[in-house]
Amino acid sequence: MRLHGIRIPHKKNTAGMKPVRLPLPETVTIPMLMHIGKHARAVVKPGDSVKVGQIIGAADGYISSDIHSSVSGTVEKMVELTAFNGNKVSCVQIRCDGKQEKDPTLRVPEVTDFDSFITAVKTSGVVGLGGAGFPSFVKLGVNDLSKIDAIILNGAECEPYITSDTRTMIDKADYVFKGIRTLQKYMHAKRVIIGIENNKREAIASMKSYADKTEGVEVKVLPSIYPQGGEKVLIYHTIHKLVPKGGLPLDVGAVVINVTTLAFIAEYMETGIPLIEKCITVDGSAVKEPKNVIAPIGMTISELLKAVGGVKEEPAKVIYGGPMMGIAMQSLEEPVLKITNAVIAMGKKEATLPKITPCIACGGCSAHCPFRLDPRAIAKAYDRKDAEELEKLCVDMCMECGCCSYICPANRPLVHTNKLAKALLRTYRAEKEKETK
Amino acid sequence: MMSKLMVAVSPHFTGKRTTQKIMLDVIIALLPAAVASVILFGWRSLLVIGVCVAASVASEFLFEKLCKRSNTVYDLSAVVTGLLLAFNLPVSIPLWQAVFGSVVAVIVVKQLFGGIGQNFANPAITARIVMMTAFSSTMTNWVVPSTLKMPDAITSATPLVAAAKGTTSMMPSYLDLFLGRHAGCLGETCALALLLGGVYLLIRRVISWHTPVAFLGTVALMSLVCGKDVLYQLLSGGLLLGALFMATDYATTPPTKTGKLIFGVGCGLITILIRFWGNLPEGVSFSILLMNIFTPYIAKLTRTRPMTGGAKG
Numbered sequence A: 001m002r003l004h005g006i007r008i009p010h011k012k013n014t015a016g017m018k019p020v021r022l023p024l025p026e027t028v029t030i031p032m033l034m035h036i037g038k039h040a041r042a043v044v045k046p047g048d049s050v051k052v053g054q055i056i057g058a059a060d061g062y063i064s065s066d067i068h069s070s071v072s073g074t075v076e077k078m079v080e081l082t083a084f085n086g087n088k089v090s091c092v093q094i095r096c097d098g099k100q101e102k103d104p105t106l107r108v109p110e111v112t113d114f115d116s117f118i119t120a121v122k123t124s125g126v127v128g129l130g131g132a133g134f135p136s137f138v139k140l141g142v143n144d145l146s147k148i149d150a151i152i153l154n155g156a157e158c159e160p161y162i163t164s165d166t167r168t169m170i171d172k173a174d175y176v177f178k179g180i181r182t183l184q185k186y187m188h189a190k191r192v193i194i195g196i197e198n199n200k201r202e203a204i205a206s207m208k209s210y211a212d213k214t215e216g217v218e219v220k221v222l223p224s225i226y227p228q229g230g231e232k233v234l235i236y237h238t239i240h241k242l243v244p245k246g247g248l249p250l251d252v253g254a255v256v257i258n259v260t261t262l263a264f265i266a267e268y269m270e271t272g273i274p275l276i277e278k279c280i281t282v283d284g285s286a287v288k289e290p291k292n293v294i295a296p297i298g299m300t301i302s303e304l305l306k307a308v309g310g311v312k313e314e315p316a317k318v319i320y321g322g323p324m325m326g327i328a329m330q331s332l333e334e335p336v337l338k339i340t341n342a343v344i345a346m347g348k349k350e351a352t353l354p355k356i357t358p359c360i361a362c363g364g365c366s367a368h369c370p371f372r373l374d375p376r377a378i379a380k381a382y383d384r385k386d387a388e389e390l391e392k393l394c395v396d397m398c399m400e401c402g403c404c405s406y407i408c409p410a411n412r413p414l415v416h417t418n419k420l421a422k423a424l425l426r427t428y429r430a431e432k433e434k435e436t437k
Numbered sequence B: 001m002m003s004k005l006m007v008a009v010s011p012h013f014t015g016k017r018t019t020q021k022i023m024l025d026v027i028i029a030l031l032p033a034a035v036a037s038v039i040l041f042g043w044r045s046l047l048v049i050g051v052c053v054a055a056s057v058a059s060e061f062l063f064e065k066l067c068k069r070s071n072t073v074y075d076l077s078a079v080v081t082g083l084l085l086a087f088n089l090p091v092s093i094p095l096w097q098a099v100f101g102s103v104v105a106v107i108v109v110k111q112l113f114g115g116i117g118q119n120f121a122n123p124a125i126t127a128r129i130v131m132m133t134a135f136s137s138t139m140t141n142w143v144v145p146s147t148l149k150m151p152d153a154i155t156s157a158t159p160l161v162a163a164a165k166g167t168t169s170m171m172p173s174y175l176d177l178f179l180g181r182h183a184g185c186l187g188e189t190c191a192l193a194l195l196l197g198g199v200y201l202l203i204r205r206v207i208s209w210h211t212p213v214a215f216l217g218t219v220a221l222m223s224l225v226c227g228k229d230v231l232y233q234l235l236s237g238g239l240l241l242g243a244l245f246m247a248t249d250y251a252t253t254p255p256t257k258t259g260k261l262i263f264g265v266g267c268g269l270i271t272i273l274i275r276f277w278g279n280l281p282e283g284v285s286f287s288i289l290l291m292n293i294f295t296p297y298i299a300k301l302t303r304t305r306p307m308t309g310g311a312k313g
Helices: A114-123 A136-140 A164-171 A173-186 A201-211 A231-239 A259-271 A301-307 A364-368 A375-383 A387-392 A403-407 A414-436 B019-041 B044-066 B077-087 B095-113 B123-134 B159-165 B174-179 B191-203 B210-225 B230-235 B239-246 B257-277 B284-301
Strands: A027-031 A055-058 A073-082 A088-096 A150-155 A191-197 A217-222 A254-258 A277-283 A291-296 A317-320 A342-346
Touching: A027 A073, A055 A088, A114 A136, A114 A173, A114 A259, A136 A254, A150 A164, A150 A173, A150 A231, A150 A259, A164 A173, A164 A201, A164 A259, A164 A277, A173 A191, A173 A201, A173 A259, A191 A201, A191 A231, A201 A217, A217 A231, A231 A254, A254 A259, A277 A301, A291 A301, A301 A342, A364 A375, A364 A403, A375 A387, A375 A414, A387 A414, A403 A414, B019 B044, B019 B077, B019 B191, B019 B239, B044 B077, B044 B095, B077 B095, B077 B123, B077 B239, B095 B123, B123 B239, B123 B284, B159 B230, B174 B191, B174 B230, B191 B239, B210 B230, B210 B239, B210 B257, B230 B239, B239 B257, B239 B284, B257 B284
Parallel strands: A150 A191, A150 A254, A191 A217, A277 A342
Antiparallel strands: A027 A088, A073 A088, A277 A291, A317 A342
């Protein structure tokens, strides 16, 4: 059995394009929050000179992440921007000196066992690069390694346009497999599965040629049905186990890690250079020459668009990530983040969605939901502010993949309602908990 | 580069299918039967169809204006209602009665319950039943298709009436049934045209096979069990029109596959009950209306359960 999903246009225009390194911008703006968890604490102040790879934001609390300078230069000022989660975040703005001098304290990590491996992952500053941004050392820091049956590498890349993971699997296949061997060594992974959608022939061939030479690694070719790369969806389609509601992949013996994240960890273990730049797919109907680029973290999107050859028309909507789950940015002055794998600049036509019309009760939304939720019933319950009904409808299972909204012939904003319903349910639960105390 | 950007919740992509395109597909699927009705019953069919469509669209437009609701005429659902209602009328129907039926369908059955997607009963079916009660003589004034080379306007028994009365001399052949050369409502007689339309809707995935197969399958099976002529039962009356176009309406039938199967079987059983043991010769309309009433219960019974993976839901 398969989880439901939808067929969407792939638009992988840049799949054949090796990433090109962009010239350094004059300044970079690096937010202190580019991950899920607590903001990092800025440890530099205006006037300080910084080097490449130097810590400018220190992880604060357990679920947080260090933030490193992507350039060498002088801290100009602190600015405030709206972060990807909608909150305000302070950012360190650095004027580049163009020398790109490395921080002399950077060392290749010494990895001898599981604990030193996790420490290395932590100091690399890496977070889930598939777009979620969950600190990787927390995810990989499994307490009981015997619980792990399979480590699943996510190379599905099911969003339209994005090809940065595809490029990782082609250009950095050796790092992917160095990473796999590290996981086998320190996490005792018996089974490693690389899940890739079948529209990426070159990436599949590249991964297979390495997998043939490595024991305990299998490449699983999956149908290109969105959202194949959703964590729970990928687990179900690779090891046929369903992560229970409110549970974690480890509950079914799985750890899922994005291919680019793993390739970066392997690279870090060789070079000692933390996460300071990203391979990004720049595409969308407003972009003149779509391509894959390597850009320093903190480069503003306006400069990024200029550096790739400019725009055909004024972008009407610009998205961090893919068009199905990506976040629309508020201004082109927002920077490249750790989790940015694509920047999609849409022209007016592409950005304008059709008019919302009344629901015709076709049932398409629930028929295409991977978890078989009923967005129509959820919307009705939300309109009544009926939190108990929302609890029964399991709205908290919604991963906001967007299949329901995509398929809806009336263009109802179903993901939007699901988000609001989830928030309502959270408030209701918190209040209930207070009452019982 | 300071530009104003649109900010919205994802997804920033949407599928190409819209309500209007779905309705347009239904209209395309109904065209073969419309053409057949003109060939079989003459140009007056076109007049009846035109009057029903115009009256339905006008009713929708005026009612929404009156109630200050947003205008939904563009979604073409009123056109579909008008077409389906016309298909359920004899070609000789007085035009003012056709207008009355359209008003009942769109205003009473659809708009008074909240408009598109909110009505619990199929507008065209319900309007037909209202008209059968109100205008019983004109609603059963069956005209023999002109292609049978008989003088026009000769009234005749429908195949089901002929079968019920046992007047085998008046029963048309399978070929006549298939091509629609027999008495009946103007859009229901030509099985060939209706099947063409049904296949089109299936290919375009506007409808799923579940309801029609369950509906027609039940009628076939029950006819066989009752010792009746299966093919004759399948090809006569409003069965194909009902099973393909009316029992597959979204708002008034269950959304899940299991629900659709139950709905189809229910329609089939009620149709057979009425045809073989009821007073009326035909039961498709009543079967669909009755099952429309059961729809919320079937939908609740067969609703999809979230895949909670063993955790409590």
